[in-house]
Amino acid sequence: MRKLPKLPRPLAANPPGCRGATLLLALCLLAGCATRAADEGATRHRWTQLGPDGRISLRSIVDGVGDCPTAVVDGARVPLQVRAAATVTGAPRPSPDNPAFRPDFAVTTCEATLPATARQASIGGDPLPMPVSDPRRIIIVGDTGCRIKVPASGPADPIQNCAGTSDWPWPRIAAAAAATQPDLVIHVGDYHYREYCDDPARCQPLRDQGVVVGYGWAGWQADFLAPATPLLAAAPWIVVRGNHENCDRGGEGWMRFLSPVPYRQCGNQAYKTASQSVLGNNLTADAYRVELGKRLTLVVADNAAFADYLPLAQTPDDLAILQRTLRALTTAPSGRPLWLLIHKPLWYDLLPAAAQPNALQTFARSGLPASLQFVFAGHEHAFATLNFAASAGRPAQVIVGASGTQLEAFDPQSPLYEGAAPGSKEQALPDARLHDGIAASSGIVLNRYSFLLLERAGDGWDGTLIDADGRAISRCRLDGDGRQIDCGFPAPPQAPRSGAQPSCCRGASRRNGRWVAASSR
Numbered sequence: 001m002r003k004l005p006k007l008p009r010p011l012a013a014n015p016p017g018c019r020g021a022t023l024l025l026a027l028c029l030l031a032g033c034a035t036r037a038a039d040e041g042a043t044r045h046r047w048t049q050l051g052p053d054g055r056i057s058l059r060s061i062v063d064g065v066g067d068c069p070t071a072v073v074d075g076a077r078v079p080l081q082v083r084a085a086a087t088v089t090g091a092p093r094p095s096p097d098n099p100a101f102r103p104d105f106a107v108t109t110c111e112a113t114l115p116a117t118a119r120q121a122s123i124g125g126d127p128l129p130m131p132v133s134d135p136r137r138i139i140i141v142g143d144t145g146c147r148i149k150v151p152a153s154g155p156a157d158p159i160q161n162c163a164g165t166s167d168w169p170w171p172r173i174a175a176a177a178a179a180t181q182p183d184l185v186i187h188v189g190d191y192h193y194r195e196y197c198d199d200p201a202r203c204q205p206l207r208d209q210g211v212v213v214g215y216g217w218a219g220w221q222a223d224f225l226a227p228a229t230p231l232l233a234a235a236p237w238i239v240v241r242g243n244h245e246n247c248d249r250g251g252e253g254w255m256r257f258l259s260p261v262p263y264r265q266c267g268n269q270a271y272k273t274a275s276q277s278v279l280g281n282n283l284t285a286d287a288y289r290v291e292l293g294k295r296l297t298l299v300v301a302d303n304a305a306f307a308d309y310l311p312l313a314q315t316p317d318d319l320a321i322l323q324r325t326l327r328a329l330t331t332a333p334s335g336r337p338l339w340l341l342i343h344k345p346l347w348y349d350l351l352p353a354a355a356q357p358n359a360l361q362t363f364a365r366s367g368l369p370a371s372l373q374f375v376f377a378g379h380e381h382a383f384a385t386l387n388f389a390a391s392a393g394r395p396a397q398v399i400v401g402a403s404g405t406q407l408e409a410f411d412p413q414s415p416l417y418e419g420a421a422p423g424s425k426e427q428a429l430p431d432a433r434l435h436d437g438i439a440a441s442s443g444i445v446l447n448r449y450s451f452l453l454l455e456r457a458g459d460g461w462d463g464t465l466i467d468a469d470g471r472a473i474s475r476c477r478l479d480g481d482g483r484q485i486d487c488g489f490p491a492p493p494q495a496p497r498s499g500a501q502p503s504c505c506r507g508a509s510r511r512n513g514r515w516v517a518a519s520s521r
């Protein structure tokens, strides 16, 4: 890996060049020296995210090795610092290298950490979203990227049509969510799905459409940052790490842009090999608490590399790691409601009942505080709620995993595959399925592209599941004390439904394995 050559500094940041002869001054003026604030910077993206210990993190992405901008925070100048420098590897990679290891990032990530008391911030005169004291509107999205993972030969994951906003609706969902004017945005993980496309026959149609693929800057820009722009501008974010951000996949981008802790470089792990990411080698961050006003605490956890699809006996190290990294949950002050934000659900549909519990379920048997009302997760590309009888002593679980990436309903290997029968796998619970030994008392499963809007209503919260056009799909009521979420079961979807494979890729996407590829979702 070599550093990018030093790029020319912006004129405004190069005053000697602007102090010469009159001609140079005139050129300077024409180029904007006199009007462009020195602290504006050539920022591509900027946003605010909430981190551990009440900290507010201002982040920006600057082209090349450009200077980080300076923010104005409550009237004071606060220079952003380099969080991760720009890199371009250039040279051919050694063949054992995972292409997800040290991909090209020709941008600089900048960061400034503010105390919880900060109230106003701007960069270049543009205000940045800041936390409000009593959030009343919360957006939850999850699993948003466009799925491209095609090896040079053999079976591939379903190829999603990234060029079609019906087939990949994340850009529309981000815009619709921004239009609700939220106070806070929560992303429950899986931002990056454009991994690789190595089969010319299957990939040329994508290239002809200008579809960008890759683990580096271009892939992250296309899959997450560009379409998320209006939503990043709308409110501060809380970001949860998904398994697509494991070190053996999109982890380098996660570390550069979104991780709540200081940047660290991922190791050269290779997916589906002995070196693949597991909890113990994935730079797994400790969970942390975010206080929302005076009435609610969120616990943000990283279980991205947890082997949810294996029973406890096959993941002997995971339980101790979960017990250690989830201390923010187990040590939370009692008496204040808690919500847990996590990528992989507690009660995971794809582990047979006889193989349960997995490590997280084992932890949950004794490690969940009574004040935990709801668990919000992603990972399954659907919207799903689970309620248990009060005697079970469990929180409700809400999966918001249908905000852009290809739905389970379109995946022939998924138990929620619907084929030519839209809505056929949607259901209202209860059913006979056991979740670590206990059947749900109620809930719903919906296979529709969507995001969730939570709005404070009195002492509780109302929810609305919303589609990419901003239309309500289902209305929900969250009963925190009762640890229940009740959502109305909507009318069946209208056929045909968008999201099926594009004509370029039809028939190219069968995985021949059984449904064990949980970590490949």
Ligand SMILES: [Fe+2]
Pocket (backbone or CB within 6 Å): 143, 189, 190, 242, 379, 380, 381, 405, 521
């Ligand atoms: Fe996912």
